[in-house]
Amino acid sequence: MLGYRLKFHITLEKWIGKRRGRLSELARRLNVKRQAFRNRIAVYGLSLLEMDRIKVQKFKIERDEKRAIDLLRFMKKWMSKKQGRQIALAQRMGITPFALRQLCNAKKDKRYSILKYGITAVRQAIKEIERNLKIALKYDKS
Structure with missing residues (x-):
């Protein structure tokens, strides 16, 4: 059992070190303070129940990171079409x-900084902007 816990802590430290912000994201999802969480990882002080919760959250964070990269690729193409898309999306996101x-x-x-705005919220904003643009173009033609 001790070997499993030690191996888990080592792999967790490596996983956290691979990308900046993972520790903060994991702590936020587990509802613990980041610094206290970091100290517990450093002294191998996680229980088996916490280790299971961390495994689940690690999977979700990795899934969200992949979605964030896909969304950024899409946003780059989408914003290159102009027609006021950048300004409208920036207003919706508050930046x-x-x-x-x-x-x-x-x-x-830095690609993962879109996670703080929420992937689904950004996608929803893009859909609403597209819908408004299509309606505006219909009225513009007539």
């Missing part, structure tokens, strides 16, 4: 258009 462009052109670990 400046410049910050939105920086977010879409992000590299490495």
Whole structure:
């Protein structure tokens, strides 16, 4: 049992170290303070129940990271179509258009910063903007 716990802690530390922000995201999802959580990982102080909860949350975080990268690829293409998309999406997200462009052109670990806005919320905002653009184009033609 001790070997399993030690191996789990080592792999968890490696997983957290691979990407900046994973520790904060994991602590947020487990409803614990980040620094206290980090200290418990460092001294191998996690119980088996906590280890199981962490495994589940690790899987969900990895899934969300993949979704975030896919969404950024889509957003980059979508925003290149112009017609006021950048400004509308920036207003919905509560950031400046410049910050939105920086977010879409992000590299490495910065790509995952879209997670704080919520993947589903951003997708929903894009759908609403597209719907409004289609309606506006219909009225513009007539």
